[in-house]
Amino acid sequence: MSQISQPNPTGALALADGSVFVGQGCGASGIAIGELCFNTAMTGQQEILSDPSYAGQVVCFTFPHVGNVGANSEDEESASAPARHAAVGMISRAPLTPPANYRATESFGEWLRTRGIISLTGVDTRALTRRIREHGMPMCAVAHDPAGNIDIEDLKASARAAATMEGRELAAAVTREAAGEWDESAWNWDSGHGRGATTGPRVVVLDYGVKANILRLLVSAGARVAVVPGNTPAADILKLSPDGIVVSNGPGDPAATGAYALPTLRTLIDSNIPILGICLGHQMLALALGGRTVKMPQGHHGANHPVKNHETGQVEIVSMNHGFAVDGASLPEDAVETHVSLFDGSNCGFRLTGKPVEAVQHHPEASPGPQDSFGVFTRFVGSLKVSEPA
Numbered sequence: 001m002s003q004i005s006q007p008n009p010t011g012a013l014a015l016a017d018g019s020v021f022v023g024q025g026c027g028a029s030g031i032a033i034g035e036l037c038f039n040t041a042m043t044g045q046q047e048i049l050s051d052p053s054y055a056g057q058v059v060c061f062t063f064p065h066v067g068n069v070g071a072n073s074e075d076e077e078s079a080s081a082p083a084r085h086a087a088v089g090m091i092s093r094a095p096l097t098p099p100a101n102y103r104a105t106e107s108f109g110e111w112l113r114t115r116g117i118i119s120l121t122g123v124d125t126r127a128l129t130r131r132i133r134e135h136g137m138p139m140c141a142v143a144h145d146p147a148g149n150i151d152i153e154d155l156k157a158s159a160r161a162a163a164t165m166e167g168r169e170l171a172a173a174v175t176r177e178a179a180g181e182w183d184e185s186a187w188n189w190d191s192g193h194g195r196g197a198t199t200g201p202r203v204v205v206l207d208y209g210v211k212a213n214i215l216r217l218l219v220s221a222g223a224r225v226a227v228v229p230g231n232t233p234a235a236d237i238l239k240l241s242p243d244g245i246v247v248s249n250g251p252g253d254p255a256a257t258g259a260y261a262l263p264t265l266r267t268l269i270d271s272n273i274p275i276l277g278i279c280l281g282h283q284m285l286a287l288a289l290g291g292r293t294v295k296m297p298q299g300h301h302g303a304n305h306p307v308k309n310h311e312t313g314q315v316e317i318v319s320m321n322h323g324f325a326v327d328g329a330s331l332p333e334d335a336v337e338t339h340v341s342l343f344d345g346s347n348c349g350f351r352l353t354g355k356p357v358e359a360v361q362h363h364p365e366a367s368p369g370p371q372d373s374f375g376v377f378t379r380f381v382g383s384l385k386v387s388e389p390a
């Protein structure tokens with residue numbers, strides 16, 4: 001494995017197969033263990049690493065320069081307060097660039113440190129990415145010690161012993177503790193985030209690690225948004241008189257999360273209230289309908305993935321972050337495949353013909369990424385009928 005020579009290695013990455021990459025540690029110090037994936041986005045590193053769907057994962061950025069945007073509180077994607085755990089580690093090619101953006105309130109390195117993200121720069125990220133493409137996403141251990149005391153054999157053993165992502169339920173660690181209202185709307189250039197209207201359809205979001213921009217775009221589309229913990233019983237959700245329900249993104253294996261969520265989702269599907277699933281939510285709705293999810297070899301993580309929207313005939317360039325996929329062939333007969341990945345043909349969306357259920361695998365809220373799929377929110381909220389207040 002090629003490596004960039006380091007004058008003073010203060011960080012290292014070991015993969016489960018025993019490969020080791022050394023470099024300069026930054027961000028938090030300590031050891032993080034997780035599944036290693038690569039992300040091809042060129043911007044939005046703060047949004048990516050604060051997305052709770054990345055819980056239990058270490059992200060290798062293929063874009064070599066990281067840090068010039070710095071960090072700020074408006075770009076956080078964890079929607080819980082205090083922020084819930086997201087990515088545990090970060091790998092990049094070049095040393096972190098100092099912030100050079102008017103929105104930065106702190107350096108990216110300082111943000112990584114306060115968020116507890118163990119980070120490593122100076123790594124040959126091309127070699128690492130090629131390795132993931134050829135052999136899949138390995139379990140890994142990444143260490144940062146400012147004094148350079150890193151036990152490589154110990155790191156290798158930790159990576160080898162790490163439990164793989166299959167069968168892991170991680171949403172419980174990132175969902176919010178209590179239900180609450182959300183009224184922050186999408187960011188705009190002139191005034192930053194706004195506040196939502198107090199009328200409009202009531203949308204209840206099941207939080208399995210929801211990204212803030214999903215909530216913001218629902219508000220911007222005119223919804224009154226309530227967010228509930230992922231394990232809220234269906235009866236309590238229905239008591240909120242939702243006009244629409246959103247099943248959020250989230251980390252881990254959808255089959256493991258579904259073990260407690262599927263009965264709730266089935267009751268909600270039977271209620272005939274319109275439902276929108278996003279990413280983990282898409283996968284869990286497929287499971288609730290009798291479908292199957294599979295582990296992908298390298299997953300999709302980036303901000304420039306082409307997806308064909310069969311409903312409009314158009315190609316949307318979207319943000320992606322998933323390591324599991326819905327087996328399109330396993331969807332029930334009354335499901336129409338609405339979206340497909342143009343990279344590998346995997347299922348990226350479906351809707352039912354007999355019930356108001358629709359779901360997408362990609363991240364229509366972007367953050368980071370293009371806005372091609374924002375219409376998912378305006379269409380969904382626009383289709384909801386406002387019920388009388390309970």
Ligand SMILES: NC(=O)CC[C@H](N)C(=O)O
Nearest residue numbers: 053249250279280323324
């Ligand atoms: N972004 C997400 O919701 C990810 C879903 C799931 N954890 C996966 O990796 O496939």
